[in-house]
Amino acid sequence: MPEARATILVVEDDPEIRRFVCSALAAEGHKVVESANARRGAIDATTHRPDVAIVDLGLPDFDGLEVIRGIRRWSPMPVIVLSARSREHAKIEAFDAGADDYVTKPFGVGELLARVRVALRHAVRPASGEGALRLGPSTIDLVARRATRDGAEVHLTPTEFRLVGCLAKHAGMVVSHKQLLGEVWGPTHLADTHYLRIYMKQLRDKLEADPLRPRHFITETGVGYRLLADDPA
Amino acid sequence: MPEARATILVVEDDPEIRRFVCSALAAEGHKVVESANARRGAIDATTHRPDVAIVDLGLPDFDGLEVIRGIRRWSPMPVIVLSARSREHAKIEAFDAGADDYVTKPFGVGELLARVRVALRHAVRPASGEGALRLGPSTIDLVARRATRDGAEVHLTPTEFRLVGCLAKHAGMVVSHKQLLGEVWGPTHLADTHYLRIYMKQLRDKLEADPLRPRHFITETGVGYRLLADDPA
């Protein structure tokens, strides 16, 4: 049984469409979280921290736009809108609220799945372009979710992967504590800088040649952390 | 200073649609590169290095998919497909060839522009050295929070960065003591001008070729300081 390729949140009130979408996603090997209204969607987003969110606009309690804005306050996760509103203005409004894609009903599953693939591509693509990073004796392949050190496979936990992924997306640049905490642990843990220290140590122990003198997982005191990858050039 | 907000490549054979799209993009302040066929599109992509590419699929010489695949061999730039083919299979094929978005004709300009904004949001990966200042032997990259001197990395503390950033925002002009103190240390330290002296010395020691004779961190006696950067022209 292959590990779930990704966690995907589906916020949709129509039970028929929801089942339809979720089973298609599950068939692709994804772990799916379902929410029937905006309030639950917002909660599930923070608790499950999905890799991609699919959000309907016409929800019974609040407008789906509010869900998107709520997510955007703490995470850049890809958001795909799934809506019956086909007017151009609705699309523009959704995009400017932070949506990354917009699919109008009726839609084809194949297209939706393809757009999810694109979103996942964006979510893991590091700044250096390639899927695999080289860090001295170690390599990290974000798309395959694998890491090696001196040729041997190193096991990284989901949280560890999330963290390296977040750092790798901005390779070479400093990523602030708040941003890391928001993307990895959700908006309820923005103050728990402690988690960062612990997981940084684990990553350094697993991937750095000399964990006591890290050369790739650099700490920027008072600001955040930075991942320095070797130039593949 | 209407500097182009981004460079956008439009590969489209229909002259009418091309003019339509390009003028809309230009009106948004973008620099636009136009190509009428696949061969020129592939060439223009490599020579102009656009931030986003908009590609039609039905081109006279080759299929637009080939343009996308060609780009994907060397660049992760966002590619938006603009096509009359509305069949689902065509979309899936385009996405899996590397497209990031798919708009079917007929389309609304507003929606296209919104999708371009989304693509630019994704592309905002200012290659390190893009927003960098050059000061003789040193460089300062404010977005990556990184500084180098003679090619070697120089570490700057948070306040040092805030100070440089404050000076850089008004590069070439005098920034008063009060303004610097207010922006860096807050309104409660407007009188602590000696902070400036201390941190200026640290910056000069770290970044000036001859710290005793500063050429970039200039003191304006009785007024404030000024940052002289080399023209990146």
Added chain:
DNA sequence: CCCCTTTTTGATGGCATCTTTACGGGGCAG
């Protein structure tokens, strides 16, 4: 139901950064 993995919490020591204090030097006016 139990065990293993993963996540979270707690406590301690060390270090980087910021702040504070002190002294030397040059320009200018009296």
Added chain:
DNA sequence: CTGCCCCGTAAAGATGCCATCAAAAAGGGG
């Protein structure tokens, strides 16, 4: 010449952040 003001230089103390160790709590799979 001398005192004042402003700037540069140096170094020590305080604070808060970070690394590390240790271990309990939560979750998931067999």
